[in-house]
Amino acid sequence: MENLDKLKIVIALLLVVLGVSGYYVMPVGDSMKWVRVFSVVFGVVGGGGVLLFSTPGKEFLVYARESYREAQKVVWPSRKEVWQITGFVFLFVLVLAVFMLTVDKSxxxxxxxxxxGRAR
Known part of the structure; x- marks a missing residue:
């Protein structure tokens, strides 16, 4: 990673830290609440924006796009299959609970x- 990318990451972290610390530094009150929230949002969005212009940020965007494309390729089960599998899981848990209770009491x-030689 080159020095410019390291500088961008440091600036991004500083923006986030300043935004969050601004939330705690500003006085508490209903009239200042939106300013406090804006401080956090500005810090996080600003830090994210700076980070996206760095090499790791660009690599993350490529990774996120590829992950989204892969998630679209997944064949999801139908509603009927989901209910069947859920029923099987509940049945298995019930059988296991009865088995564990039987072993415990035995x-x-x-x-x-x-x-x-003593009863409880």
Whole structure:
């Protein structure tokens, strides 16, 4: 990464830090609330804008576009398939819960009542 890109990243981080710190430095009150919020928005948007003009920012934009294109290629399940899979998951969780309860109560009975000879 070249020095100009490093400088752009530092400037972007400073804008974000200044925007967020401006929110906490300004006086609290209903009349100043929009100024405080604008300070944060300006810092984040300004920092993002500066960052997008750096090499890592441009690489991120290319990555984001490619990711969006790949997400469009995904074949999503139909509503019926989603309900079937969801039903299967709920059924499996129910069966597992009953199994765990059975094991827990069996071990409790074995340990407390049979081996130790005391009931709870």
């Amino acid at each position: 071990l409790e009975w074995l340990l407390y009542e049979q081996l130790l």
